[in-house]
Every structure is written in structure tokens, then in C-alpha cells.
Amino acid sequence: MLTGCAASPDATEPSDLASSPWATASTVTGSVGPWKHQEFPGKRATQYRFTRVDGRDVMAVQAEASASMLRQVVRVEPADLGRVRFSWKIPALIAGADLTDRHLSDSPVRIVLAFEGDRSRFSARDAMLSELAHALTGEPMPYATLMYVWCNHSEPGTVLANTRTSRIRKLVMESGPDKLNRWLDYERDIRADFMKAFGEAPGALVSIGIMTDSDNTASTATAWYGPVRHSGSR
Numbered sequence: 001m002l003t004g005c006a007a008s009p010d011a012t013e014p015s016d017l018a019s020s021p022w023a024t025a026s027t028v029t030g031s032v033g034p035w036k037h038q039e040f041p042g043k044r045a046t047q048y049r050f051t052r053v054d055g056r057d058v059m060a061v062q063a064e065a066s067a068s069m070l071r072q073v074v075r076v077e078p079a080d081l082g083r084v085r086f087s088w089k090i091p092a093l094i095a096g097a098d099l100t101d102r103h104l105s106d107s108p109v110r111i112v113l114a115f116e117g118d119r120s121r122f123s124a125r126d127a128m129l130s131e132l133a134h135a136l137t138g139e140p141m142p143y144a145t146l147m148y149v150w151c152n153h154s155e156p157g158t159v160l161a162n163t164r165t166s167r168i169r170k171l172v173m174e175s176g177p178d179k180l181n182r183w184l185d186y187e188r189d190i191r192a193d194f195m196k197a198f199g200e201a202p203g204a205l206v207s208i209g210i211m212t213d214s215d216n217t218a219s220t221a222t223a224w225y226g227p228v229r230h231s232g233s234r
Contacts, residue, residue, distance in 0.1 A: 020050035025227035067213035087226035102163035117143030117203040169197035
């Protein structure tokens with residue numbers, strides 16, 4: 001499974017998701033569709049549910065040896081890429097998780113940004129993986145995927161390449177247990193973070209998502225996400 005790349009077209013839909021205050025507050029410039037629950041072939045689905053926590057509209061997430069994503073299809077041209085704002089809170093790390101190990105690569109929170117680009121630049125391996133993703137899900141692998149993550153070990157600011165494809169990079173926001181059980185709020189420059197992660201200018205932003213996964217460690221994870229907001233550069 002290419003985490004965060006392509007998703008099953010047969011995904012289930014939590015009844016309160018698209019119309020929830022969380023989804024309404026998650027304003028993304030250039031959005032072209034509602035937030036949807038996207039499952040991955042062969043994976044148990046993580047549970048996403050709208051609620052209120054600490055006076056905030058949040059998406060409460062429970063992963064039980066599972067991996068799935070809430071995703072919104074968007075279209076933001078490179079010139080309009082601005083800043084993304086998001087927040088999260090977790091009560092515990094995933095014991096044994098290691099984002100540098102393909103067999104243990106779980107994270108209690110992820111913000112997932114997918115971009116288009118020149119697919120002729122794919123390596124032979126990435127082209128094969130994209131074709132496989134298309135065959136399994138009906139969608140090709142994005143040209144590039146940038147994730148903001150919480151890691152057990154790597155220092156904040158570290159860029160981690162996916163162990164299966166170089167077209168997925170993870171930017172570590174937090175590391176270790178020091179900031180557990182508190183709300184953490186972020187505002188990130190999308191272009192600057194993409195260039196740091198990939199060493200090239202970004203193409204159009206084509207989807208944005210949140211994801212909690214614990215499938216590789218066969219463990220449990222709990223998280224709360226605040227609304228995700230994007231503001232253009234103009």
C-alpha cells in the first residue's frame with residue numbers, strides 16, 4: 001500500500017462527515033469536492049468521527065491496526081500556493097513505530113498534501129508503482145506527496161523519504177512525548193516546505209487530507225484534528 005498516494009473509489013462515508021462543522025471550517029482555497037473517507041485496498045479502515053473537544057470542533061480518530069484517510073480533492077495552482085494551517089492533539093505515541101522502517105512506518109497524525117507534476121521524470125520504479133496504484137484504486141500515484149508528521153525519534157525539521165518511493169516525503173513537526181496531551185497549532189508555507197522536501201518547485205496542489213495509521217505496528221492510536229485551512233498567496 002502506497003500510503004497517502006491513491007485511495008479506493010469504494011470508500012465508506014461517515015454520515016456526519018461532509019456536513020460537519022469540522023468540514024465546514026476546513027476551508028481550502030480551490031476545493032472542488034467534499035471531504036470524503038478514503039480507504040486503502042486490503043487495509044482495515046481507521047475510524048473518523050466529528051465531535052467537540054476542549055471547546056474546539058475536531059475530528060476524533062481511532063486507529064485499530066488500521067489505515068485510511070479523510071481527503072478533499074482541490075485544485076490550487078502553483079502561483080496560488082500559500083499557507084496551510086492545522087492543529088492536532090494526541091494522548092500517546094505509537095509504541096515501536098519508526099517512520100524510517102517500512103515495516104513499522106506508522107504515525108498518530110499526518111497532514112497529507114498531494115501535488116501534480118511531470119510524470120515523465122518518474123524513475124522506472126516510481127512509474128511501476130504509479131501503474132500499480134492506478135490498477136488497484138483507479139487513481140495514479142500523485143507526482144509528489146508531502147506529509148507533516150509526528151515521529152517517535154527523528155528531530156523536528158527532518159525530512160524523511162518514504163521507503164518505497166522517493167515521491168513521498170515526510171516533514172517531521174514533532175518528535176517524542178514532550179508535547180503529548182496538548183493542542184499544537186501550525187501554520188506552514190507550502191512552497192517552502194515542498195522545496196525543502198523535494199528540492200524543486202511544487203506543481204498544483206490536487207488534494208489535502210488527514211490520516212492516522214497503526215497498521216504496520218498492529219497497534220492502536222488516538223488523535224484529534226482541528227480544521228485544516230488553506231489561504232492562497234494572493
